[in-house]
Amino acid sequence: MFTTSKSALGAALTFAREAVEKRNTIPILANVAIEASPEPGKLSARATDLDVEIAVSFAAEIGPDFRPFTVPAGTLFDIVRKLADKAEIAVAAAGTEADLSAITVQSERARFRLPVLPVSDFPDLKPGDMPFSIEIKPAALAAALGAVRFAVSTEETRFYLNGVFMHPCEAGVLLVATDGHRLAKRLLRTDAPTAGLSPVIVPRKTVDILGKILPKEGTITLSASDAKIRIAADGLELTSKLIDGTFPDYVRVIPTAHSQRAEIDSKALSEAIDRVTTISTERGRAVRFTFGDGRLLLTSNNPDAGEAEDEVPADGEAQIVIGFNGRYVHDAIGNLPEGRLAITLQDAASPAILRAVDSDPEDLVVMMPLRVA
Structure with a gap:
């Protein structure tokens, strides 16, 4: 039916199988559909979990006897992955001309026979009109x-x-x-x-x-x-x-007026939070942030594991004590541009805004405070 290379089919399956739900109750959803592509000289590998569908085209020499089919995605991917580098793969029909019940996958001396299900039973997540x-x-x-x-x-x-x-x-x-x-x-x-x-x-x-x-x-x-x-x-x-x-x-959640601001090196703050949360547990991740006197003091207290504190230099007029989930702040810093971090605050009960200095005003993280003793 067709021949292709390991690299071409392997790359297509790598992407397409991202849409395969590993735990499903509908057998055909574990399959990938191999069918004709709109592009000449190419086939398409298509997979879906009924919510997401991925179709990837790959180069192939297509025979006149080609018929679309679906085959277990995980099995075919593992077969292709284990073949020799630069291997050529030949896929042929097995069964009668009227009933394509299996395919053979052959590369050099390795040969596999895999059951197939009809592509007519495979769901198609038609996009419909996209205005x-x-x-x-x-x-x-x-x-x-x-x-x-x-x-x-x-x-x-x-x-x-x-x-x-x-x-x-x-x-x-x-x-x-x-x-x-x-x-x-x-x-x-x-x-x-x-x-x-x-x-x-x-x-x-x-x-x-x-x-x-x-x-x-x-x-x-x-x-x-x-x-x-x-x-x-x-x-x-x-x-x-x-x-x-x-x-x-x-x-409505994003504060529009803040009376206090501090600027801190984001890398230094991230590393300090990582250190003081060493003693944190899943339920107790609260970190006290004490701003003032040109520094930010971080304090973590876990009755079962002890106490930890660290500090980093901080510029600005902020004079406030507020609590945050340490892991949440650490995650936020990791998803903002590196460099100087600006933190604007109102009081210990109001959310704070984190954004990279000189970044677009729209790029920000809002952090809800935690009560700390």
Whole structure:
């Protein structure tokens, strides 16, 4: 039916199998569909979990007897992975012409016979009409998604927080995520207007997959409707359902007036937090932040494990004692640009804003305080 190389088929399966749900109750969803590609001289590997679908084209010499089929994705991937480097792979039909019940995969002296299921039974996550479409740099999208992903909620009862909220603004697209304890916002600047984009919530799994499969260079096309989003690159297409819910009015959470400000080296603060949280437990991650006298004193107290303190130089007029979840602040710093970090505060009971000095005003993290003794 067709021949291809290990590198071509292996790369396609590596990306496509990201959409395969490892624990599913529908047997065919463990499969990958191998079918004709719109591009001449190429086939497509397509996989889905009914929420996300990934299709990746790969070069192949296609015989006149080619028929589409689905085959266990994990098994085929492992076979291809274990073949010799630069191996050529021949895939042939097994069974009758009317009933394609199995395929053979052969490379040099290695030969495998795998059962197949008909491609007609394989779900197709048709994107439908996509009224909004824009070309963007994949690295910019990956950076924006990565900068807010840490704040996505994992609490399934508030499903509308289980993804990244995207909505248009004058300069491009704003991406927001929150779990109720912290909020991250990042601006994705675009050259083309984005007013046609309806506000959407991209599921956490889709965000994670995009972080793995987005190309490093070139351009991608981002298309969206009220129900689905599609990312198309050269030879790769991801289609995903969107979360059907209403994202909260996050603007109300972001403080607009702060009376106190401090600037700190982000690397020094991250390392200091990492040290004082050494004695923390899963339930007790509170760290006391004491600003004043040109320094920030960090204190952690765990009745079962002891006490820890550290300090870093701090510029600014802030004179306040406030508590935060140490791990949350550490995560926030790791997802802001390196360099000087600006922390603006009002009082011990109000949320604080963290942002990199000289960064875009839209790029920030809001941190809710904790009560500390």
